[in-house]
Amino acid sequence: MKCALIVPAWKPDEIFPAGTAGSQVNYWQPLGTLYLGACLIEAGHEVEFLDGSFLSHEDILRRVGALKPDFAGIYSTTFGWPGAVRTAAGIKALDDRILTCVGGPYPTAVQDACLGDGCEAIDAVVVGEGEETVVDILDRLRSGRDLTGIAGVIARTEGGILRNPPRPLIEDLDRLPFPARELLGDRSRYIPAAGTYRRKPVALVMTSRGCDRRCIFCFQMDRERKSGIRGVRYRGVDNVLREIELCLRQGYREIKFIDDSLAADRDRAMRITAEIRSRRLDFTWFASVCANQADRELFQAMKDAGCWAVLIGGESGVQKNLNTIRKGVTLDRIRDAVHAAKDVGLRVTVPFIFGIPGETLVDALKTIDFAIELDPDLANFHAMTAFPGTPLHDRAEEYGTVSGDLRDFTYQGAAFVPHGMTRDEILKVRQMAFRKFYSRPSFLLRRLAAVRSRDDCRTAVSGLRSLFWLWMDRALFRRKKPALPPAPAGRAPNRNIP
Template sequence: MKCALIIPSWVPEDIFSSKTAGSQINYWQPLGTLYVAAALLKAGHDVRFLNGAFMTHSHILNKISEYKPEFIGIYSTTFGWDRAVRTADDIKDMHAEAFITVGGPYPVAVQELCLRDADSIDAVVTGEGEITTVEILDRLSQGIDLHGIAGVAYRNNGEVIKNQPRALITDLDSLPFPARELLGEADSYIPPPATYKRKPVAVIMTARGCNRKCLFCFQIDKYRKSGIRYRSVNNVMDEIELCLKQGYKEIKFIDDTLAADYNRAMGIALEIKHRRLDFTWFASACVNQVDKPLLKAFKDAGCWAILFGAESGVQKNLNSIRKGITLDQTRRAVKAAKEAGLTVYTPFLFGIPGETFDEGLKTIEFACELNPDIANFHAITPFPGTELYDNLDKYGSMSSDLTDFTYQGAAFVPYSMTREEIAMLRQIAFKRFYSRPGYLFKRLFTLRNLNDVKAAIKGFQSLFWLWMKKGVFSRKGNLN
């Protein structure tokens, strides 16, 4: 069967301020879509991938008109839902016989609402898509409806039907590797400036799920009943070696925390070094799961940077979001990573339930005290499917505009703060952190190549606009 997998058209300015987009925008490889594509290819289907990051809406429609797929899968986040609906509507208008499904974080979280929002959408994949999507195509090829397929919500004669959930995939080694061959030019898929050393960059996930229950984090396994499902070290290494054969020079591991299993993380690092694989890599980890020996092993295996979710400089607020860490653990992890020779990234959040403006200022002070190489300052966002979203009345108010749901706009405002205060804190944080003379001197001193220079220029351009302009961070919807 002819299949088209689509990410609707978007531009950086849809997410970031037009004056700061250059230093923040990233084009990640869409791993979930590529896993589904690989499963469809393995099942014998013909698959095309249309990525709206690099195509206009009209270009996507033209490709669909030429290809005439029988099955279409559209990926959607919360902020991209309106674009997903527009894409589905326009495709259905010109290609009515196509069966259109949607998947991704937003449809998974509010599946029945999605079907009621758009008559052009025939079904929602309500969990992991590799097995479910293949089963949908099996039914379509036989002319049979979707009754009984686990992990699907669908419309039948105008009625929305929600089938039973599908059990999460436990044997991740059984899945074919993501179909990166569908991406086209690999160099197009690059993370934000200053977050990679070499191109092209591949993305790999070595495990799925998370044991933690952070208030703001979306997981398909909403209640964390399945814990973390790991791929074997050998399976991960096989994918790394395949990426290197395909020409990739750097890998970004996008596990929530690569160090969730300490011994396994150490095993991955040691195996990379043992095989003498030539690539650089970047990973994320929780501050209470690492120590200097592990971080040194990462460094020796080619890791150049580590991200720690610091989130707040006030212990009360870390407790409120159930982060499960202490400020001292963050201090120790950052110190150990620096001593191991790693570049350190730390994101922070403003607008945490119960947080005050003065506490936000303390978070900025904490960021400056930690002095990571890169810090980012986001607005906490109540994505559908998170506990924050499910308990809004308890915590605060939410924007009426889904395009605010990007970590950039203040989609959520706690009862203890105003929307304007959140925007002000973000602006103060970026200005204060990145305009410190010592920090600026260090950044200039560590420029090593053209990529470093380009990243620095984009960063300085963003910093200039932060200094010159007020209200850089967009605020669109009304609060409900």
């Protein structure tokens, strides 16, 4: 059968401030969708991937009209939900016989509410991991049967909403086919943000699923951490290395490991680095680690195996804030991890968050000071966001207020405001943090001295342009919002911020 897998159309300035989008936007490979594509291809179906990162809404509909698919699978985040609704409506206008199905973090969080008022063009919701579910759906379509009994599916029927039982998480990840990167087309378009890669093209690889941390702002399929080992399901080391070798044969020169923490199992991480060295694989790579799971020995092993940069979660410069978000780490451990990574020659990125429940403006200023003290190569300053499906969203009334406008659930939206702070304070302190961190003469001189190639030069120019707008535009993080189709009835964020 014919399948269209779709990421709805979006524009960088809908997510990032227009003045800084060039240095912040990520065009990452949509790994989850590529896994679905691989499973459908393995099951004998014809698959076309339509990526709204590079196609307009009209282009997507034209391609769907030419393909005439039996099934359209539409990916959606919280911010992307209006685009998913619009895409489904456009597809149904082309051919009402196409089964339209949504999946991703937002549909998994709000579930059957995705079939509520204003969402009549959506036929079904895939809840949780979709690799096995979409194959079962296509098997039913091929045999002319309905979706009754398919685990992980909520569907619209003539008699109402069909709620099938949940599907267990996939414990044996090694039995999944590798992501169908051949569906991407021009892979050179898929690059991370400027300054966060060294060689192109860049492939994304996930060696595990889940996280053993319990941060209140993070969306996890396994919220109770009952699967795998303390909530983390690991692929076998040989399986990971075979995917890396396939990526290299396909021409990729760098890999970004997108595990929540590659160091969640330190011994396994050491085995992966040892295998990369023993097989003499030539690629550069980037990974994220939790500060209390890594040490100098691991960082050195990573660097010896081709790693050039790591992301280490910082979040706040105030210990009580780290305790509030259940980060499970101390300020000293963050310091130790950042210093150890820098000592072995890795470039370090540290993200921080403003608007943590209970945070004050004084706390936010301490976080800026902490970022400057750590002096990583890159720092990101985010606004806390209470995404549906997270503990923060579940207890939002206790912590603060959540915007009812899905367009605020972006990099610049400040969709959550804790008691004791205002939205304007969060937006202003973020801009102040970027200014103070990136305007330091020592930082600017170090970055200019690191320019070695044409890509480095483009990154430097993009960064300077962003810095200009950080100083010139006082309302940088406020923007005109795109049109908003309705949110799912009954389960959308339920409190408004002006």
